[in-house]
Amino acid sequence: MPTVLTDVFRGHPIHLPHTHQPDFTSLSELPDSYTWTSKDDPLFTAPPSPPDAGESIPLIDLNHPDAANQIGRACRTWGAFQIANHGVPLELLQGIEFLTGSLFQLPVQRKLKAARSDTGFSGYGVARISSFFNKKMWSEGFTITGSPLNDFRKLWPQLHLNYCDIVEQYEEQMQKLASKLMWLSLNSLGVTEEDIKWATVSSDLNWAQSALQLNHYPVCPEPDRAMGLAPHTDSTLLTILYQNNTAGLQVFRDDFGWVTVPPVPGSLVVNVGDLFHILSNGLFKSVIHRARVNQTRPRLSVAFLWGPRSDTKISPVPKLVSPDESPLYRSVTWTEYLRTKATHFNKALSMIRNHREK
Numbered sequence: 490m491p492t493v494l495t496d497v498f499r500g501h502p503i504h505l506p507h508t509h510q511p512d513f514t515s516l517s518e519l520p521d522s523y524t525w526t527s528k529d530d531p532l533f534t535a536p537p538s539p540p541d542a543g544e545s546i547p548l549i550d551l552n553h554p555d556a557a558n559q560i561g562r563a564c565r566t567w568g569a570f571q572i573a574n575h576g577v578p579l580e581l582l583q584g585i586e587f588l589t590g591s592l593f594q595l596p597v598q599r600k601l602k603a604a605r606s607d608t609g610f611s612g613y614g615v616a617r618i619s620s621f622f623n624k625k626m627w628s629e630g631f632t633i634t635g636s637p638l639n640d641f642r643k644l645w646p647q648l649h650l651n652y653c654d655i656v657e658q659y660e661e662q663m664q665k666l667a668s669k670l671m672w673l674s675l676n677s678l679g680v681t682e683e684d685i686k687w688a689t690v691s692s693d694l695n696w697a698q699s700a701l702q703l704n705h706y707p708v709c710p711e712p713d714r715a716m717g718l719a720p721h722t723d724s725t726l727l728t729i730l731y732q733n734n735t736a737g738l739q740v741f742r743d744d745f746g747w748v749t750v751p752p753v754p755g756s757l758v759v760n761v762g763d764l765f766h767i768l769s770n771g772l773f774k775s776v777i778h779r780a781r782v783n784q785t786r787p788r789l790s791v792a793f794l795w796g797p798r799s800d801t802k803i804s805p806v807p808k809l810v811s812p813d814e815s816p817l818y819r820s821v822t823w824t825e826y827l828r829t830k831a832t833h834f835n836k837a838l839s840m841i842r843n844h845r846e847k
């Protein structure tokens with residue numbers, strides 16, 4: 490039984506063509522292999538919400554006395570929100586943005602020295618969900634879990650220790666923030682530490698684990714026909730996303746279509762992931778989101794993907810299941826779920842859904 494994310498894809502190889510990345514900067518036309526239509530993604534041409542409709546995910550001040558309720562409401566309606574006054578130092582946000590920018594600026598031969606292997610978890614490469622789409626995405630990524638020391642030494646023979654330090658500090662801040670946000674949203678449903686014993690410091694200091702996903706979306710000659718990162722939900726409990734000052738993230742709502750999440754300097758975006766949807770017995774929505782690209786400014790984002798330890802079984806909190814019904818989902822560990830997702834992608838949730846008797 491793997492206990493760390495590093496082992497999740499061991500024995501479950503995913504072959505991805507990292508080494509066939511083009512030199513994005515040299516292309517003046519969008520190659521056919523990067524041109525998306527609704528045949529490649531049924532949601533591709535879903536209507537964008539008109540910007541004047543003013544609809545977007547709420548921006549919540551974490552210091553506001555009503556923050557817990559606002560977060561709970563956002564998790565139920567949108568599955569996403571932005572937060573201000575989150576307590577993560579601005580220098581650290583700038584530090585992780587600087588690191589991400591300098592990583593992707595390295596020559597491609599250097600980045601490939603740290604390429605993610607077919608059975609590996611960490612390293613440089615194309616989005617893991619690429620194998621489910623016929624067209625390529627206009628982006629490159631770098632996944633980190635555990636110590637980035639070995640990879641960073643290959644990328645930056647001189648400066649790797651400074652960069653490791655930034656990652657360590659960033660993860661520490663994100664971990665604290667993620668568990669605070671989880672408890673605020675659960676408290677809004679009346680769920681307390683008594684109901685979820687595995688998620689308390691008194692049960693184990695290391696009851697959660699995480700990965701960092703660094704994303705780069707280069708400028709694109711024909712952004713309207715390209716896709717930065719195809720629509721997906723995260724498999725996490727929660728994801729905390731930092732985006733640089735360039736718009737591109739969109740969330741999907743059945744009633745509005747695609748809604749852009751405008752960058753708000755210094756704030757962070759929070760997404761509900763599939764495991765939180767399961768834990769809340771479907772009350773919180775795991776949000777479908779994607780990243781679009783543009784013609785003038787490169788975009789960077791850093792996703793902190795946060796979930797339980799690999800040996801923790803996640804199942805709907807009994808308090809949230811009505812007495813005359815069975816829970817919506819059966820129990821699953823993060824590792825099992827990541828593997829299900831790696832094989833079945835957006836059918837993963839329905840595969841662990843319990844079938845209700847009439």
Ligand SMILES: C=C1C[C@]23C[C@H]1CC[C@H]2[C@@]12CCC[C@@](C)(C(=O)O1)[C@H]2[C@@H]3C(=O)O
Pocket residue numbers: 494616617618619632700702721722723724725792794827830
């Ligand atoms: C801990 C995680 C969560 C992963 C897999 C693994 C590391 C990278 C994450 C992402 C990041 C990009 C979208 C996604 C869909 C992908 O392809 O890689 C995510 C996926 C998931 O949330 O399922």
Ligand SMILES: O=C(O)CCC(=O)C(=O)O
Pocket residue numbers: 702704718723730732737738778779780789790792
């Ligand atoms: O770049 C973005 O805004 C989205 C990134 C994302 O969804 C992810 O890394 O899971």
Ligand SMILES: [Fe+2]
Pocket residue numbers: 721722723728778792
């Ligand atoms: Fe995501």
